[in-house]
Amino acid sequence: MSATPAMPPESCLFAGQSGETVDLIRRFDWAATALGPLAQWPDVLISSTRLMLSSPTPIVLLCGSRGVLIYNDAYAAFAGQRHPQIFGLPAEEAWPEIAEWNRHVLAMGLSGRSMCQENLHLQLHRPGLQEDAWMNLYYNPLLDSAGHSHGMMCIVVETTNQIVAIEQRTQAEAELRSANERIELALNAGAVLGTWVWDIPNDRVTGDERFARAFCAEPQEAASGMALDRVTTAIHPQDRPLVRAMIERTIADGGSYRAEYRVLQADGGYRWIEANGRCELAPDGTPLRFPGVLIDIDERKRTELALRQLTQTLEERVSEAIRQRTQAEEQLRQAQKMEAIGQLTGGIAHDFNNLLAGILGSLELIQRKLPASENPQLGRFIDAAIASANRGASLTHRLLAFARRQSLDMRAVEVNGLVRAIEELLVRTLGEQIRLDIHLADDLWPTRSDGHQLENALINLAINARDAMPNGGTLRIETRNTQLDEAGAQHYQVPAGDYLLLSVSDTGCGMSEAIIRHVFEPFFTTKPIGQGTGLGLPMVYGFVKQTGGYLHLESQVGRGTTLNLYLPRLIAAPADLPHSAPRDAPRGTGERILVVEDDRVVRMLIVEVLEELGYQLLQASDAQSALGLLEQHAPLDLLLTDVGLPGMNGRQLADAARQRQPGLKVLFATGYAEGAEMRDGYLGEGMEMIAKPFSFEGLAGMLKAMLGS
Template sequence: MERSEALLLYQDVFQSDPNPACAFDINHAIVAFNQAFSDEFFRVYGHRAQPGETFPALFLPDQGEIIAGYLDRALAGEAFTITERFGHPDFASPMWEIFYNPLRAGNGEIIGAVQHGVDITEQVNAEEQLASAQEALRQAQKMEAVGQLTGGLAHDFNNLLTGMMGNLELLQARIARGRLDDIDRFINAAQGAGRRAASLTQRLLAFSRRQTLDPKPTDVNRLITGMEDMLRRTVGGASHIEIVGAGGLWTANIDAGQLENALLNLCINARDAMPDGGRITIETANKWLDDRTGKERDLSPGQYLSICVTDTGSGMSAETIARAFEPFYTTKPIGQGTGLGLSMIYGFARQSGGQVRIYSEIGEGTTVCVYLPRHLGDAEETEADETALTVAGATGQTILVVDDEATIRHLIDEVLDEAGYTVIGAADGAAGIKVLQSGARIELLITDVGLPNGMNGRQVADAARILRPGLKVLFITGYAENAAVGNGHLEAGMELLTKPFSMEALAAKVGEMMEGNCR
């Protein structure tokens, strides 16, 4: 009698609930339900449930097994909530949030289970619509960024191409008329435009984290100290530079040249923020980031070193900080900045496993901090003699050049031929391997990393070293195939030269490798 009274009481409570509610005995049979349950079950299954029916048997077979499992959990004493879609495909399949609880007698004995459901279909649909709208917004923002990027890129490259083409056209016209006086002016102007185009491309690759990095264990304090004179000359006498290097600063495994470019850009930005002069402080520090701090900086927990550049200038608004890393975004007057400096620094830091953060307030100056992961080991020693290398009297040594761009092969051929080398050219990896399989004497392999026809430069180099163990290899690349060249970890006797490079740099690198000075 006590059990029946309890179930009747539950039935009365159920009837006042606008959401479906149902009670079951220990055998999964329906013992009580409210009107909302009866109406909803009929809506989604076309059947009016009756007391005494085994509830899981009323569902489709695959759904019935799931329902039985939920009831067994509740009958074992567990209270829980599930979110799932239930219904018959011929009627309706709403999304339900269903609460399960054990049903107990007065003495605490479990005598059944209670199921209480809420139709959350509208809520789920609204969330899906919101997510879809947010994704559409993100895509629109991406397209806006792409438009801004391509517009800025086209503007800058059109200017540079005009400078190159115009000067070469005037040079050609003067030579045709036999006027050879003052032609160096046109050559220098065309070369200058070419160098600026190369710099722009490098900055774009840095922004997109696609630049070819050549990381080495680096003493960052020593690198900054070595740049001090250049930085002072660059920012001018109105801006005072102070360097505060942390004692015991950890080593960073980075591309030192790219870090130098980043620091130079940060100091130029700091100078421009202080038109009446001021103080620039470059400070290094060791940082150990825990989970919370790492999340704040979007970095994995661990050991990092920071390089922070602080100025006493005009500062940035929150809106400017939010857009500072966008390509071609700049607050400087037209013609006084490409808007790629900070985006390049951000790309370099992220590609190196680090991060960049800006801390600023209007009128209070700006601090830009570059975080780089610690390298467990000592920095590499650099040669004291920084004199440029020249190619001296090659004695018929043979170099194999593999590059699919005929113009580049011919340029390299011309430079190395004048230096006394014998050059063999190949347009792809397969052709290069055939040369290596022949009896030709080869002292050095120069190969592009990105090659057509299924074999990249690293694969050519690996095959070459199987055929000729210890063969020296110089990789040349205009794109960041970092995985192909070992992510900056090249084997002994391998070097990397990034396009576009000067012919003087190529000759120096080849001379260095031929003399046995490569790592």
């Protein structure tokens, strides 16, 4: 028996063969695998490996019971970036995503059976290559001379590109069928504007007569052929770049083409069309023909545009409505807050005015009955108390002004004259470091207001401006006529119409947005404690609103502040403007006056002073008692009554008294009363009003004017 020939050395096993995988086989540590060293490999495995390495087709061997992978250079390219990590690994570890398939293949090979699978779809994670792969796989077992299988040989023919090309062609054919269907529908509907064919290699576009009309070309020119650039010049300049890009993409890829754009018409206008076509390619991919059809979509596009504009307009209207509603809600919240504060401050001022009337009246009586020469030290204390009480009265007047509850003496006012009258006072108030700059309109309209309160408002604004310019600056006062339209009137919640503007501007420190939101709230001040009451601007705000105008504030930090007082125009002749001069307050001559006051202290003081002045007095604490006295002691010369009486109020009492004594003169005294803010709306003929707390000199002067004595 002859001996088995010895295996050649490992270095000679694959002599004459070269390549990356040949080097891998030679260097690989096969002893660490289930196959063992190369010297122990069976002949069938060695011969199969030599055959595989010499083939240009991707081939892989699944060797042994584990299916260890040995493959050639062509298969290495098929494996992508997984090579060379998978070389020498069991198939299940090398391709875990298809482990089940490889187990089936190995089982078939070890059992000695061949198999074939065409266009098998596998998802292979091959970095750098398409994951969806299609391939034809041909498997043969590795059988030795005894018929024993040592694994499976797999020949791989990847068909991915062919399958993808077929799918693309199928999709293109479907798109073509869809385009043909659209063309057929368009032809049936009579919406076709024309057809064309573009000979791409010769750049000649030919079209029918309707195509020529669509692109403002001569029919003969379209029939004989035009360059593409000649056709595209009729496309709207805004649409032209997109159309060119779509044509270039269609030529590069082949397949269908669809574009919507505007073309110039003979009348100078533009018409919307839809162009549908297809680029036909030669077998080598060269673009050859580009036939197509034009469809009229002008009406549809204009309808879409109108709908889009309507939608946009609707969105803008909704946004504007939301903005207006938000603004109205904010104004309502502010108005409710100011109204609530106004009611509170008005009520406090009413009670406080009655208290001050008693205090001031008592102090004045003491002062009258105690000559200063007898006790000068006591006289100074009385003067100080009166001054403090007057400051309290000023505070309540400001509260009432903010609350729009003060009693206003509404008359025709010539604002330019008012500004000139207090110019010297303003100069002294501002000091030497601040320049007063006054610009008054020559034709300024008159307004209807309380001149005294308007002066106070202007002085308050000047003081605020002075405090905002500690290092000096300019205070500018300007007047001019202006008009407020419906939109502006709605924003400021005043009637539209003519207004005169009184503007006060400074070059001071200005205010931030956070401060502006609170400046018209009472007791809000940015001044140090003890240097501001926080009632200056609220008083001005309330006064202007009460007179039917509005106040607008503009301010920037470091740039100064401007307050614009808009006062309603009064249509009045110059003769309507007031001309009054202060009068002295004389004593009475025995006139009979009925005093009605529910505050016992105030009533006592009024009676004491008026009797001292020479009047005959009757007194009552309520309306019913007063009417009884009127019945008993008629006729009277004058009724002096508080407005806010319990039960029947002062105006109701006056009306009832005049039914008993027509023409009876009535003087109302008020600390604050609902409905009595506008005197001419509350007072009738022969009626006047005096605000609490009042001085007895002021009361005596009012009585003199009314009684004519």
